[in-house]
Amino acid sequence: MPIKVLKTHFVRSSTRLQDCPPANMAEVAFLGRSNVGKSTFINQLLECKIAKSSTTPGKTKTANFFTTTWQLEQEVVKFGCVDLPGFGYAKVSKSLKQEWGGFLYTLLKQRVSIKLFLHLIDSRHPNLEIDAALQQFLKSVIKPDQQIMCVYTKFDKLNSHDQHALYYKTPHLLVSTLKIATLPPKFGSLKGIQQRVIHALLGL
Numbered sequence: 189m190p191i192k193v194l195k196t197h198f199v200r201s202s203t204r205l206q207d208c209p210p211a212n213m214a215e216v217a218f219l220g221r222s223n224v225g226k227s228t229f230i231n232q233l234l235e236c237k238i239a240k241s242s243t244t245p246g247k248t249k250t251a252n253f254f255t256t257t258w259q260l261e262q263e264v265v266k267f268g269c270v271d272l273p274g275f276g277y278a279k280v281s282k283s284l285k286q287e288w289g290g291f292l293y294t295l296l297k298q299r300v301s302i303k304l305f306l307h308l309i310d311s312r313h314p315n316l317e318i319d320a321a322l323q324q325f326l327k328s329v330i331k332p333d334q335q336i337m338c339v340y341t342k343f344d345k346l347n348s349h350d351q352h353a354l355y356y357k358t359p360h361l362l363v364s365t366l367k368i369a370t371l372p373p374k375f376g377s378l379k380g381i382q383q384r385v386i387h388a389l390l391g392l
Contacts, residue, residue: 191258191259192259194264195257196236196256196269199253199255199268200253201251201252201253202250203291211301212301213268214268214301215267216268217270217304217305218269218270219308220308220341221309221318224274224310225341226241226271227239228241229341233385239254250273251270251292253271254268254269258386260386267390272292275322296326303333303389304389305335305336306385307336307339308341310342311340311354312345337362337384341363362384
């Protein structure tokens with residue numbers, strides 16, 4: 189199913205629930221540890237430079253909302269994106285609720301328009317406590333019509349041995365960069381991830 193990104197628009201940044209845009213369309217939320225490469229991944233997925241990264245990891249505390257329009261063969265679809273602040277920078281001991289504050293904690297629990305949580309994990313550090321804590325939290329609040337999908341970033345920073353080890357250790361591995369001819373894609377390309385996003389959001 190060929191996908192073409194037609195346009196993406198920034199909507200607003202919010203630090204309070206009452207300032208968030210209306211939840212009137214399916215949304216995908218991007219979550220990840222600070223410095224995981226989230227902005228780079230979002231820009232690659234949406235095929236434009238719309239997500240900005242802070243010069244100080246962990247400093248940005250706003251939720252940034254976008255809308256994006258994609259063409260799938262003869263059908264045009266529109267959905268929302270929620271870029272959430274990075275977490276866990278230098279303070280792993282804090283709980284997610286304490287670190288993010290009530291706004292983001294409540295947003296994840298109550299914004300039912302979020303149909304897909306995209307959890308970005310640094311391939312070089314795949315077993316961090318903070319990522320396990322996020323997975324546990326998401327599983328505790330997820331609703332029947334919501335899904336969680338992990339994407340491993342910075343896969344190209346690993347040497348060949350570590351790439352193969354992570355690839356075969358992790359079921360259904362999704363990576364944001366896959367340039368190794370000896371490994372099957374397993375939806376590893378960005379186009380493959382785009383298809384997974386559309387399927388999770390809209391069932392297409």
